[in-house]
Amino acid sequence: MLRTTDDFYDWDQLIDEQRAHASTSIFVDEQIYALEVERIFNRSWLFLGHATEIPNPGDFVTRRMGDDQVILIRGDDGKPRAFLNQCPHRGSLISKLDNGNCQHFVCSYHGWTFNNAGQLKTTSYDDFYQGKLDFSANGLRAVAQLDSHGELIFATWDADAVSLSDYLGDMKWYLDIYFNRTPGGMEVLAPPQRWIVNTNWKLGALNFGTDNQHLHPTHMGPTALGILGAPINEVVNALGSSYQISLDGGHGCVNTTLPHDDLPYTGLPKELIPLYEQTLSPEQATILRRNVVTVGNVFPYLAWIQVALDTERKGEAIAAGTLRLWQPIGPHQIELTCWYLAEKEAPEAHKQAVLAEGLRTFGMSGMFEEDDLDIWSSIVTAGKGSIASTSTMNFETALNFEPVDDFPGPGRAYFPMLPECEQFNLLKHWKQVMSRR
Amino acid sequence: MPIPKTNISDGEYRAACEFLIYEARLFDQHRYLEWLELISDDIHYELVAPTVQSAADATTAPKTVPLFSENRASLQTRIEQLANPAFTVSESPPSRSRHFVTNIWVERGGQADQLAVFSNLLVYRGRGFDLPPHFFPIVRNDILNQVDGGLQLESRRAESDEHIIGSRSITLLI
Structure with a gap:
């Protein structure tokens, strides 16, 4: 049974749809964060990891879901499962x-x-229970639902949640362009980077979905240094001719695409082009x-970025980036968790280049990333003030645009x-989910 | 039992120490372009973080997390960014940094003209508003080339002691 708390928030004031303003307090308030854990993190489908992190029976990684510690493990039957990382006997980390x-x-x-399917096998003092302990009810506590889209493994604590497929909805169409685009799929190139940033998780979500x-x-510096893998005039051209995509379920993305085919598959290995075209629909491949x-x-x-990059400035683009979680550690801190992936079928040299370009741009030492994190930290530093937290953030440019109908993909463009x-x-x-008791 | 013999002369040990201390001074004074003159053209420069793994499970290969993976060209790019306040938000104004280099151990490298230099590093980074400042605990395994006119950094494999890095970014060199 999920914990519920009555609340006294005026959600229409916190997210003012007429003015397109949002209260700064939603990024700093402790009670709002506590409600987010209950109403968002304990009810949503949350990304746990990539299947290639646990390729073999018995492989496990420890992760978080909301404010809980969990174990993601592949059982001897080959199935991934997720459990609370807590002993049902006396509560220590397993x-x-x-x-x-x-x-x-x-x-x-x-x-x-416990075995790697979470079942209690022995208490070490089984005789003392005189046969009265129900072993089947004392296994590791499993998540309510676990499912995968491609090799992306998600779980939820909510037994009544819609299926993962319905939860992701039209976002699957876009996720597949970047994470499910060859028959073999992607592989993680290393364990994820994890680091602590003094910011609120929604500032990452808003930035990637999409600012x-x-x-x-923010990013004039690295751009001016010439580390983008496409000519700057072409990038500007693409920025001017692309759409932002808003999807049901609070998902969103941008595909910054050139208005022509003169630089096909910039930064992607030529060997994989036939695989992309056989795996994706023609609209996705375009x-x-x-x-x-x-x-x-x-x-x-859960967020992604992929950019055509050339940090060595040698005229060879590599399409690289990350998949990441804005894992909250309270309202004022996140543990940014950042994976680097490439197609399993990619040449080894390309995989290494994807990893290197990804690290240098988006990650703990990323030349783009560090500027974002500096700013997002400053928003929480400023917003914690008693006067500042009563201010609102302005999204008014949203009021003057309606969806258009000439974009070939799903969602509102x-x-x-x-x-x-x-x-x-x-x-x-966010308001809709938060105001739902 | 005596400690292992390193077969390193006093002069070589002193030169290695001076290299690391001078390099740290260049970093803390933001003299990155001068540092570029101390590294080899085919430098391999990386920083990794550990993951917490079972000491008992010998079947599990050590897994580390890459944080930096650089060559000369990518270091040149990073340094051009750090050297120009217009090209960086997070280092404008620059962080305060202090590189503390200790526990320097020098051995003969793989080639006769190379020194293998091991050092501990603690780097303070303070960035105004974002409190508290952070100390990065790092161990470095370096290969230094003995070339005409002194030593040159051939490779650096550094490892963080933190598996979750307690700071929002590493914008400086280590």
Whole structure:
């Protein structure tokens, strides 16, 4: 049974749809964060990991769902499962590791032992229970539902949640362009980077879903250094001719695509082009073929970016980026968790280049990333003030644009991509979920 | 039992120490372009973080998380960004940094003209509004070339002691 709390918030004031303003308090308030855990994180489908992180039976990684610690493990039957990382006997962490492989978890406190399907096998003192302990009811607590889209593994604590497929909805069409585009699929190139940023998780979600006005003021530096893998005039051309996509469920993305086919599949290996075209629909393949930058955010907090990059400035583009979680650690902090992926079929040299270009641009030491994080941290620093928290954030450019009907993909498409339409739609969805008892 | 013999002369040890100390001074004074003159053309420069793994499970290969993977060209790009306040939000104004280099151990490298240099590094980074400042605990395994006119950094494999890095970015060099 999910914990519920009565609330006294005026949601229409916090997210003012007439003015397209949002209260700064939603990014700093402790009680609102506590409600987010209940109403968003304990009810949504949350990304847990990529199937290639746990390729073999017994492989596991430890993760979080909302404010809970969980274990994602592949059982001896090959199925991924997720459990609360908490011993049902006396509450200690079952695993203190980041990753590993095991047949059994043995609790180091009193020796309760679970197999990799989460079943209690022995308490180490079974005789003392005189046959009265229900072993089947004392396994590791499983998530309510676990499912995958391609190799992206998600879970939810809500037994009544819609299916993962329905939850992702039209976002699947876009996710597939970037994470499910060859027969073999993608593989993680390393364990995820994890680091602590003093910001609110929604600032990442809004930026990737999708803030297009910040590109010039925030990222002028690396852009001027010439590390984009497409000519700057072409990138500007693409920014001017692309759409932002707003999807039901609070998801959103941008596919910054060239208006022509003169630079096909920029930064992607030639060997894979036939695989893309055999795996994707013609409309999806056209987006990938013309793409120079894409960002997206799956509600609440899974995001991606892929950019044509050339940090060594040698005239060879590599399409690289990350898949990441804005994992909240309270209202004022996130543990940014960041994976780098490439197609399994890609040449080894391309995989290494994707990893290197990704690290150098988006990640703990990323030349683009660090400027975003500096700003998002400053928003929370400023917003915690008692006067500042009563201010509102302005999304008014969202008010002047309606969806257009000449975009070939699913969802509501806005043109141009620069106004704050999808960002404010994300906040409207947030309000809808938060105000649902 | 005596400690292992390193077969390194006093002069070589001193030169390696001076290299690391001078380099740290260049970093803390933001003299990155001068640092570029101390590295080899085919430098390999990386920083990784550990993951927490079972000591008992020998079947699990060590998994590390890459944070930096650089060559000369990418370091040149990073340094041009750091050297120009117009090209960076997060280093404008620049962070305060202080590189503390300790525990320097020098051995003969793989080639006769190379030194293998191990050092501990603690880097303070303070960035005005974003409190508290952070200390990065790092161990470095370097290969230094002995070339005409002194030493040159051939490779650096650095490892963080933190598996979850407690700071929002690493904008500086280590």
